[in-house]
Amino acid sequence: MKEEVFYAKGVKYIKEEYPEIYESLVKLNEAVYTGKVLDYKTQKLIALGITAAKSDDRAIRQQIKSAIEEFGVTKDEIMDVLRVVLLTSGNPPFMKAVKILHEVLEE
Amino acid sequence: MKEEVFYAKGVKYIKEEYPEIYESLVKLNEAVYTGKVLDYKTQKLIALGITAAKSDDRAIRQQIKSAIEEFGVTKDEIMDVLRVVLLTSGNPPFMKAVKILHEVLEE
Amino acid sequence: MKEEVFYAKGVKYIKEEYPEIYESLVKLNEAVYTGKVLDYKTQKLIALGITAAKSDDRAIRQQIKSAIEEFGVTKDEIMDVLRVVLLTSGNPPFMKAVKILHEVLEE
Amino acid sequence: MKEEVFYAKGVKYIKEEYPEIYESLVKLNEAVYTGKVLDYKTQKLIALGITAAKSDDRAIRQQIKSAIEEFGVTKDEIMDVLRVVLLTSGNPPFMKAVKILHEVLEE
Amino acid sequence: MKEEVFYAKGVKYIKEEYPEIYESLVKLNEAVYTGKVLDYKTQKLIALGITAAKSDDRAIRQQIKSAIEEFGVTKDEIMDVLRVVLLTSGNPPFMKAVKILHEVLEE
Amino acid sequence: MKEEVFYAKGVKYIKEEYPEIYESLVKLNEAVYTGKVLDYKTQKLIALGITAAKSDDRAIRQQIKSAIEEFGVTKDEIMDVLRVVLLTSGNPPFMKAVKILHEVLEE
Numbered sequence: 001m002k003e004e005v006f007y008a009k010g011v012k013y014i015k016e017e018y019p020e021i022y023e024s025l026v027k028l029n030e031a032v033y034t035g036k037v038l039d040y041k042t043q044k045l046i047a048l049g050i051t052a053a054k055s056d057d058r059a060i061r062q063q064i065k066s067a068i069e070e071f072g073v074t075k076d077e078i079m080d081v082l083r084v085v086l087l088t089s090g091n092p093p094f095m096k097a098v099k100i101l102h103e104v105l106e107e
Numbered sequence: 108m109k110e111e112v113f114y115a116k117g118v119k120y121i122k123e124e125y126p127e128i129y130e131s132l133v134k135l136n137e138a139v140y141t142g143k144v145l146d147y148k149t150q151k152l153i154a155l156g157i158t159a160a161k162s163d164d165r166a167i168r169q170q171i172k173s174a175i176e177e178f179g180v181t182k183d184e185i186m187d188v189l190r191v192v193l194l195t196s197g198n199p200p201f202m203k204a205v206k207i208l209h210e211v212l213e214e
Numbered sequence: 215m216k217e218e219v220f221y222a223k224g225v226k227y228i229k230e231e232y233p234e235i236y237e238s239l240v241k242l243n244e245a246v247y248t249g250k251v252l253d254y255k256t257q258k259l260i261a262l263g264i265t266a267a268k269s270d271d272r273a274i275r276q277q278i279k280s281a282i283e284e285f286g287v288t289k290d291e292i293m294d295v296l297r298v299v300l301l302t303s304g305n306p307p308f309m310k311a312v313k314i315l316h317e318v319l320e321e
Numbered sequence: 322m323k324e325e326v327f328y329a330k331g332v333k334y335i336k337e338e339y340p341e342i343y344e345s346l347v348k349l350n351e352a353v354y355t356g357k358v359l360d361y362k363t364q365k366l367i368a369l370g371i372t373a374a375k376s377d378d379r380a381i382r383q384q385i386k387s388a389i390e391e392f393g394v395t396k397d398e399i400m401d402v403l404r405v406v407l408l409t410s411g412n413p414p415f416m417k418a419v420k421i422l423h424e425v426l427e428e
Numbered sequence: 429m430k431e432e433v434f435y436a437k438g439v440k441y442i443k444e445e446y447p448e449i450y451e452s453l454v455k456l457n458e459a460v461y462t463g464k465v466l467d468y469k470t471q472k473l474i475a476l477g478i479t480a481a482k483s484d485d486r487a488i489r490q491q492i493k494s495a496i497e498e499f500g501v502t503k504d505e506i507m508d509v510l511r512v513v514l515l516t517s518g519n520p521p522f523m524k525a526v527k528i529l530h531e532v533l534e535e
Numbered sequence: 536m537k538e539e540v541f542y543a544k545g546v547k548y549i550k551e552e553y554p555e556i557y558e559s560l561v562k563l564n565e566a567v568y569t570g571k572v573l574d575y576k577t578q579k580l581i582a583l584g585i586t587a588a589k590s591d592d593r594a595i596r597q598q599i600k601s602a603i604e605e606f607g608v609t610k611d612e613i614m615d616v617l618r619v620v621l622l623t624s625g626n627p628p629f630m631k632a633v634k635i636l637h638e639v640l641e642e
Contacts, residue, residue, distance in 0.1 A: 010313035018293060024345070024352035025305065031345035032194045038187040042149055046156040046191045051306060053157045055484050056269050059306045079446060080145040084153045087139045089625040091453065092479060092487045099438035117634035125614060131452070131459035132626065138452035158627060162377045163590045166627045186339060197303040198346065199372060199380045206331035224527035232507060238559075238566035239519065245559035246408045252401040256363055260405045263367040264374045265520060270483050273520045294359040298367045301353045376591050400553060410518040412560065413586060413594045420545035460622045466615040470577055474584040474619045481585045508573040512581045515567045 041071045049081045052097040053089040060097050064104050075105060148178045156188045159204040160196040167204050171211050182212060255285045263295045266311040267303040274311050278318050289319060362392045370402045373418040374410040381418050385425050396426060469499045477509045480525040481517040488525050492532050503533060576606045584616045587632040588624040595632050599639050610640060 015022040033040050048063045067073040078101055086094035122129040140147050155170040174180040185208055193201035229236040247254050262277045281287040292315055300308035336343040354361050369384045388394040399422055407415035443450040461468055476491045495501040506529055514522035550557040568575050583598045602608040613636055621629035 010309045010316065013316050014309075014312060020352045020355070021293075021297065021300070024348045025300075027345045027348045028194060028305075031341045032190040034187070034190070034341070036187065037181065037183040038152070042152070043187060043191050045145070045149070046153050046188055047195055049153040049157050050160045050191065050195045053160065054269065054306075055482065055487070056306060056310075057486070058271070058310065059269070074144065076144040079449075080141070080143065080150060081153055083139040083141070083449065084150050084157065086449070086453075087135060087626050088154055088157045090621075090623045091456075092482075092484065092623060095438045095442075096484075096486065098442060102437065102441050117630045117637065120637050121630075121633060127459045127462070128614075128618065128621070131455045132621075134452045134455045135626075138448045141448070161590065161627075162375065162380070163627060163631075164379075165592070165631065166590070186342075190342065193304075193342070193346075195304045195306060198301050198349075199375075199377060202331045203377075203379065205335060209330065209334050224523045224530065227530050228523075228526060234566045234569070235507075235511065235514070238562045239514075241559045241562045242408060242519075245555045246404040248401070248404070248555070250401065251395065251397040252366070256366070257401060257405050259359070259363070260367050260370040260402055261409055263371050264405065264409045267371045267374065268483065268520075270520060270524075272485070272524065273483070288358065290358040294355070294357065294364060295367055297353040297355070298364050298371065301349060302368055302371045376589065376594070378593070400556075404556065407556070407560075408519050411514075411516045412563075413516060413589075413591060416545045416549075417591075417593065419549060423545065423548050456622060460618040462615070462618070464615065465609065465611040466580070470580070471615060471619050473573070473577070474581050474616055475623055477581040477585050478588045478619065478623045481588065502572065504572040508569070508571065508578060509581055511567040511569070512578050512585065515563060516582055516585045 041073065044071055045073065045077065045081050048078065049084055052082060052085045053093055055093040055096055057096070057100065060100050061104060064097075064101055068104070075101065148180065151178055152180065152184065152188050155185065156191055159189060159192045160200055162200040162203055164203070164207065167207050168211060171204075171208055175211070182208065255287065258285055259287065259291065259295050262292065263298055266296060266299045267307055269307040269310055271310070271314065274314050275318060278311075278315055282318070289315065362394065365392055366394065366398065366402050369399065370405055373403060373406045374414055376414040376417055378417070378421065381421050382425060385418075385422055389425070396422065469501065472499055473501065473505065473509050476506065477512055480510060480513045481521055483521040483524055485524070485528065488528050489532065492525075492529055496532070503529065576608065579606055580608065580612065580616050583613065584619055587617060587620045588628055590628040590631055592631070592635065595635050596639065599632075599636055603639070610636065 011022075014025070033043055035043075038046075044063075044067055048060075048067055051059045051063045064078060067078065079098075082094055082097050082101070085097060118129075121132070140150055142150075145153075151170075151174050155167075155174055158166045158170045171185060174185065186205075189201055189204050189208070192204060225236075228239070247257055249257075252260075258277075258281050262274075262281055265273045265277045278292060281292065293312075296308055296311050296315070299311060332343075335346070354364055356364075359367075365384075365388050369381075369388055372380045372384045385399060388399065400419075403415055403418050403422070406418060439450075442453070461471055463471075466474075472491075472495050476488075476495055479487045479491045492506060495506065507526075510522055510525050510529070513525060546557075549560070568578055570578075573581075579598075579602055583595075583602055586594045586598045599613060602613065614633075617629055617632050617636070620632060
């Protein structure tokens with residue numbers, strides 16, 4: 001199953017059956033992505049860096065896809081994020097994210 | 108002991124006694140912080156986000172200090188990083204980093 | 215391969231080839247799940263919360279399945295555990311666990 | 322500095338200077354701690370388990386204190402949570418939390 | 429896709445498109461695996477222990493494979509590493525690594 | 536408070552008040568540190584590597600001390616473990632452990 005579908009289904013499920021959680025997530029997202037000082041794209045790159053540092057396959061793939069599709073983030077920008085992952089979190093999460101980036105670009 | 112001293116001593120120790128590690132770290136830092144696509148300040152904010160997400164007191168304090176002192180990063184810019192930490196990593200690492208930021212600003 | 219089979223095989227393998235580890239695990243499980251003050255079901259929900267917070271796909275699926283099959287834990291009880299995961303560990307592990315819960319319920 | 326003061330200051334700081342984050346946290350807390358199916362105390366024990374599994378000194382101490390002071394959670398109940406931490410997360414986070422529990426009880 | 433191919437492709441990709449990162453990784457590897465005091469095989473077992481403690485499926489599989497193929501590490505040696513994972517990191521990462529070891533040996 | 540005292544008190548507390556947990560820990564330790572294939576010292580170095588990778592100050596200090604005092608592990612052997620931490624887990628846990636090692640050696 002495609003990752004977008006995986007996550008979209010999760011969100012739909014929450015929205016329908018647990019609307020009070022859904023609303024708190026919407027409110028939280030609004031309070032997080034304000035674009036007040038840092039722009040939204042920079043915040044998304046930070047989210048991508050944090051996600052890659054945690055080595056979570058599915059979440060990395062989803063973050064990379066949404067960074068490219070929603071913000072037009074380039075391959076080199078993502079690699080600049082992943083360089084920081086290499087330094088702060090080691091080679092295994094770096095190589096994993098590099099490989100997922102490569103797969104996403106070839107899809 | 109002040110955090111800067113804590114880390115400066117660690118680096119000094121490595122440089123004197125394990126020069127081959129020191130050199131590889133210098134080379135790694137150069138390959139990471141290239142300022143090619145993303146600027147160095149943005150990469151530092153990504154490093155700060157990853158560090159805060161890991162809830163490591165000492166490392167967070169050091170990252171916040173160096174972001175402020177070396178890059179003139181503002182309180183609101185750091186808070187915009189920490190907003191992403193709240194969403195991706197939960198309330199405990201967020202509150203910890205907020206409190207450390209507050210302490211650093213009052214020193 | 216089904217998750218139950220995955221784990222059952224691992225346990226079988228340990229039991230046959232490394233009986234001293236198997237025995238220590240049995241003893242450890244007995245010392246952990248005593249049902250003395252908190253009942254066993256509550257302890258299982260705590261185990262589920264910890265597992266979900268760590269974003270480990272396979273372990274989450276197995277914990278959700280065993281909570282449902284062995285203890286008759288309901289969907290809403292699991293969601294009450296996952297709410298805590300959202301607050302303490304952020305949105306990515308929460309959404310992942312919600313989606314796995316949804317998949318398990320549809321199987 | 323006492324942990325309660327540490328966290329209380331962090332919350333006060335957020336409330337005054339970043340009210341939109343504060344409000345989203347209030348809303349999130351309401352959506353998390355509903356007491357709908359599992360009671361609030363059980364959810365707090367789950368939060369304690371997750372926090373202890375992450376080995377974060379300050380957060381563990383705060384969780385233990387608030388569990389005792391706000392919910393009248395007993396030492397044996399906390400130990401039943403920590404048993405699960407031992408099994409799911411290993412001996413170091415378990416021993417750390419046991420020791421912090423012991424310190425809190427002696428204060 | 430086989431794990432070796434997964435990682436080999438990642439390395440190839442870095443080497444071709446980001447040679448400065450590749451060179452820093454080569455340099456880093458040389459500074460890490462010196463075989464000066466501990467031999468290379470012991471260092472690889474330490475890397476395997478760290479990787480298994482982090483519960484990262486793909487990285488565990490790759491580490492186990494390379495330990496066996498490059499260093500002739502035996503099943504019992506790997507199990508002695510995983511025993512330490514059980515004690516320091518809990519049952520879920522232990523059982524996961526045991527199962528992956530078993531799968532690798534049967535391939 | 537000294538770290539040894541911190542941990543010794545925790546163990547004493549468990550032994551007196553929760554003997555069934557204490558016994559399961561003894562049994563677990565026996566099943567883990569068998570010295571069957573890898574010797575006990577190598578297993579201790581693996582435990583040190585895993586602990587350092589998790590950036591837990593107290594546990595790192597205790598592991599380094601016990602490695603030196605109980606097994607006569609040398610500074611260079613510990614540095615060979617920490618090199619692997621640098622590669623697998625990044626610069627922050629590496630620098631932290633280097634600094635703690637340095638402090639322990641100067642005490």
